[in-house]
Amino acid sequence: MSWKDIIHFQPSEIQYHLNRCPRKRSFEKHFYESSIIITILSHAFKNSLYCDAEMKAAIGQAHDSKVKLYHFLVEPLDPGQFGVETDYASLVGLSYTEQKTVILSKITSELDVKKPLESISAPFTFGWTTSYTIGVVPGSENTPSFVHSESKKDHAQRLNACREMAERLTADLKTRSYNVREGYLRTLERYLSDLPMAAGVGNFIVADCEARVLRGMFEADADILSRDFAERLNRILELNTALRPYYEGVGRFYDDVKRGTLSEPLPRDAVESFAREVADHTPNVFESDVSTALLEVQHAPTLEMVPGKADDELSSSLLPRPDPIDAPDPVKLHNYGQASTVNAIYAAFLKGKDISSSVKGWDDIAQSLSRHAGPVIEWLRNYLPPA
Structure with missing residues (x-):
């Protein structure tokens, strides 16, 4: 029966x-x-x-x-x-x-509720707050881990130096000390806004993606940038790279992006519908930073892919130092960032089933979110190879 x-x-x-x-x-x-x-x-x-x-x-x-x-x-x-x-x-x-x-x-x-995927990375971490709402919470993308006794001190020194260098260059760009395109200033400002200031604050995954955008611009303009400006960019990028080992979520995120296969286009309509559903239930269920996170991954700048140059073309250029982690495919990075964020928000919401009595109409919201999250989760399932 x-x-x-x-x-x-x-x-x-x-x-x-x-x-x-x-x-x-x-x-x-x-x-x-x-x-x-x-x-x-x-x-x-x-x-x-x-x-x-x-x-x-x-x-x-x-x-x-x-x-x-x-x-x-x-x-x-x-x-x-x-x-x-x-x-x-x-x-x-x-x-x-x-x-x-x-x-x-x-x-x-x-x-009728679609099950989210488990054990995959995302640019943000979401969870239920003491106010019985869902918001962005500290995760591996903004909480450093310290393996050795000196790690905490080293991290603080590198983080402070990186922020100081980026702030100085940003200030010089605002006074037009360098004749470069406006994109450098905008990217540095976004980088600084995402660079963690303390444990649980900021988002190093998003900051690192901005640093990659900065590197792509640097590679494209290497022949026309002044040595002073190029050297200062290199210091910022090197300090950013030195911070990566302290944020475990960065490596996992890039690994998931790279191991995926783009076999079908991301259902952007479903992503946008999911975002609208979240907005419709803000602030009674979702904090405003959840919608901000969705907008950030939807409208994130695409990394600039620059063709390799011959050795003789590099002699008169000061290029960025090599990045230990190869740049991921920009389309894969953008699509995976959106899909994994939807999955993470949806998974966090479903974990609130036990406190659903505090959320009016929990079942109806769950089914509405499921309807929009379903196609995105299916895309994500097809994108990632079986474990």
Whole structure:
């Protein structure tokens, strides 16, 4: 009997049909192959030795796997007698139409929700706050890790030097001390706004992407830049590279970008619809920085890919020092950044199921987000090779 069949019977009929199952072979076969287990809590259930054993097995199966377990109380009994304290739906005293509504809302709200991908990197980390809203929270992209006793001191020195150099060059560009295109100033300003100022503040993944944009501009303009300006750019890029080992999320993010395969275009309509859904539920569910993060990855500047130059062409140019991590494909970087951010926001929202009572209409929001996140998650699944 499938879960859909349950809506065709009154509670007393449900127990009758379940009791008609040939016990041993039928139960074991369907039980261990099922992704959904439904228990009907009644006097007959309570007095049945079979049902008691099956309930214990069902709870164990649900605990050890991804099987969904649903409990429905059909007679006035204490559900605690079955080991069920709160996670059940009561059908007692309801009409057939009301029972159907309760059952469908209990089951389909989860069945229709697309599952996010796990264990993949993203440019931002999202989580529930103490105010029962979702916001950008500290993660590996802005919280440094210190392996050695001197690591914390070294990180602070490198971070301060990098910020100081970038601020000085930005100030000089504002006074037009160098005859260069406006893009350098805009990129440096964005870089400084994302460069972490303290643990949990800023975003080094996004800052590093801006540094790559800066490097691409540098390579394109190397023949026309003054030596002074080029040397100062090199110092900033070298200091930025020296900071990478302290932010573990950077390496994982670039690895995921590189190992992916662009077999189909990113469903941008779904990304934009997801962003609108988030905006519609801001600030009651999402903090404003969640929409800001989505906009940032949607409108991030594309890295400039510069063809390699022959050795004789480099003699009169001062080029950027080699980057230990090769530049990722700009289209892959842009698409993966958007898709992984949608996945991360969606995954954070679903983790709030346990506190959904604090969010009005949680199930409806979950299904709306799922509808838009689904195509993006499917693209992401196809993009990343199997682990």
